Amino acid sequence: MYGSDILSGTARRRRPEVPVVDAERDLVVEDAESGFCGAVVGFDRSYDGEFVKLEDRHGRVRLFAMTPSAFLIDGSPVTLRKPAPAARRGPAVTASGSRKVEGLRARTARAGRIWVEGIHDAALVEKIWGHDLRVEGVVVEPLHGIDDLAALVAEFGPTPSARLGVLVDHLVEGSKESRIVAGLGQNVLVTGHPYVDIWQAVKPSAVGIREWPVVPRGEDWKTGICRRLGWGEPADGFRRVLASVSSYRDIEPALLGAVERLVDFVTEPT
Known part of the structure; x- marks a missing residue:
């Protein structure tokens, strides 16, 4: 019908x-x-x-x-x-602001190393300085803390041709960290930043906040930050922090200077 x-x-x-x-x-x-x-x-x-x-x-x-x-x-x-990239004018630069090496093939790793305190530190350093480090053949390794740093340095055995650079969180005068890194030898350079954790070396504006919240002493800093900002677990928080960083402009000058000094020290001709 x-x-x-x-x-x-x-x-x-x-x-x-x-x-x-x-x-x-x-x-x-x-x-x-x-x-x-x-x-x-x-x-x-x-x-x-x-x-x-x-x-x-x-x-x-x-x-x-x-x-x-x-x-x-x-x-x-x-x-x-995302717009298509515009035609390049002048030399390309890396995330760290240095001149980019086109057609890069990573060189054989140097005997020297840069040590950082944890995997978050290593991931952030790789994101900003990864290209530069591959050009220079410098390997970055996480320590998972520096309490046993003196023993680890002795085991590594730094020499003029195998220098060691160490990046330390919360390296301020009178801190536990400042006492641990004292007297490690002339072939070791320790630099650091004044922040409690590497997250805090990322500018607040880069992650969309006005300032990093204050976490009382005795409370786990990453857990406290995530709780106050509603970021979930620390693993979720770090994914947010890492995704917010695209170049040296997103990083506080104290961290920039500390890493640049380590790269120069490890790659400096003997």
Whole structure:
């Protein structure tokens, strides 16, 4: 009685296509879920995919995943994509700000080493200085703490041709750390930063906060930070911190200077 197609003659609605927009720098967009509105100031990539950095009018910077239809422009949904790289002018630079070596093949590792306190320190150093370290053939190794540093240095046996650099958290006068690193020999250079943890050497604006919260002494610092910022577990918090860093501009000068001195020391001709 109804024929072969009950929808014949009836217009079928199509969902409107969501436009794809190049996320050019200073483009103002709104995150559809949170309502955060800001200008595009950069990008980052992690194992979760591509992220865009938005800065609002108060100077707060936050990361947002570049998923389909995740943003609004003038109230209309859009999908952001990272613009194609512009034609390069002048020499390319690395995340640390040094000149990039094109067609790099990592050189054979030097006998010297740079030691850092933990895997978070190693991951952050790799993200900023990875290219430079491969050019120079310098290996970075995590220590998982420096309480046994003197014994580890003696076992390594630094020499003028196999120097050792050590990056230490919370290296301030009178601290436990300052006492541990004293008198390790002329072929060892210890540098550090004044922050409780390597996370704190990342500028607060890079991770979208005004300042790092204060965690009372005796409470695990990473756990306390994640609890106060709603970041979940420390592993979740570090993924957020690492994804927010794209170049030396996101790092406090104290850490920049400390790492640069270690690289120079380990690679300096004897």
